[in-house]
Amino acid sequence: MPLEFLRRKGGAPKGQPVVAPEPPPAVPEEAVAEDHQLRLNFGAKTSNGVRLQGGPNLLAALSGMLAGIAKTTVEVVEPRATTLASASPNIIRTAEATEWLRAHGDLLPITRHALWVLESLDAIDPACDTFACALLDGTVDTGGYPEYASIVGGVAAHWDEATGDLIVRAIVGWGGRGARGDTDRIATRLLGLLLGSILESGASLGFTAAERPGAAPGGASVTCQHCGYPLVHPRAVYCPKCGMRMLHA
Numbered sequence: 001m002p003l004e005f006l007r008r009k010g011g012a013p014k015g016q017p018v019v020a021p022e023p024p025p026a027v028p029e030e031a032v033a034e035d036h037q038l039r040l041n042f043g044a045k046t047s048n049g050v051r052l053q054g055g056p057n058l059l060a061a062l063s064g065m066l067a068g069i070a071k072t073t074v075e076v077v078e079p080r081a082t083t084l085a086s087a088s089p090n091i092i093r094t095a096e097a098t099e100w101l102r103a104h105g106d107l108l109p110i111t112r113h114a115l116w117v118l119e120s121l122d123a124i125d126p127a128c129d130t131f132a133c134a135l136l137d138g139t140v141d142t143g144g145y146p147e148y149a150s151i152v153g154g155v156a157a158h159w160d161e162a163t164g165d166l167i168v169r170a171i172v173g174w175g176g177r178g179a180r181g182d183t184d185r186i187a188t189r190l191l192g193l194l195l196g197s198i199l200e201s202g203a204s205l206g207f208t209a210a211e212r213p214g215a216a217p218g219g220a221s222v223t224c225q226h227c228g229y230p231l232v233h234p235r236a237v238y239c240p241k242c243g244m245r246m247l248h249a
C-alpha cells in the first residue's frame with residue numbers, strides 16, 4: 001500500500017490497478033464518552049460564641065481548650081496579615097493561592113487541611129479569627145494529611161467590637177474524596193466537648209449571638225489604627241482582629 005502510493009505519481013505500473021485512497025470514516029452522531037467525575041464532600045459545624053472576659057493571656061489559653069480532645073499537637077494560627085487580604089486556598093487563582101501559601105504554607109498538614117475545608121465552607125474568617133487546631137478524630141495518610149472521614153478543628157476566637165471581650169466558638173470540619181455515615185454524629189459529639197471545654201475555661205461570661213464582626217450593612221468600614229485591619233465596623237469600640245481600642249476621629 002505505501003509503495004503503491006509512492007508510485008502513483010508516475011502512473012500505475014503496467015498491469016497493476018491504481019489503488020484508490022480509502023474514504024474517511026463516517027462522522028458519528030455522538031462521540032463514545034468515557035466519563036470522569038470527582039465529588040468532594042466537605043462538612044463543618046460551629047457552635048455559638050462564648051464570651052470570655054478580655055485579658056492579656058487569653059489567646060495563649062486557647063490551645064489549652066483542646067486538652068483531652070485533640071489527638072495531635074495543637075497548632076495556633078494567628079489572623080492573617082492585612083497585606084494578604086486576597087489569600088484563598090484555590091490553586092487555579094494563582095495570585096490568591098500564592099498569598100495563601102505565604103500566610104499558611106509553613107503550617108502543619110493537619111492545620112492546612114482544616115483551613116482549606118473551613119475556609120472553603122466560609123465557616124471561619126482567617127482575616128480576624130485566631131484558630132487553635134488539631135486532629136480530633138480519625139487518621140492521617142502517609143503524608144500526614146487527614147483522611148476524608150477524619151475530623152479536624154478546635155476553637156476560633158475574635159475580639160468583640162463593642163466590649164473588647166474575646167468571643168470563642170467551637171469549630172469542627174472534615175472532607176475530601178468520600179463520605180462516611182457516622183462522621184456527622186462524631187462531629188456533633190466533638191463540638192459539644194469543645195464547647196464544654198470553652199465554658200469551663202474559667203473566664204466564661206456566657207453565650208453570645210454568633211454574629212460576624214466586620215463592616216456595617218452596605219459595606220461601610222474603617223481601618224484599625226493598630227493592626228491595619230480594614231473591615232472594622234464604623235461604630236466599633238474595639239478591633240475584632242487585634243482587640244485594641246479604636247480611635248475614632
Ligand SMILES: [Zn+2]
Nearest residue numbers: 224227239242
Ligand atoms: Zn486592629
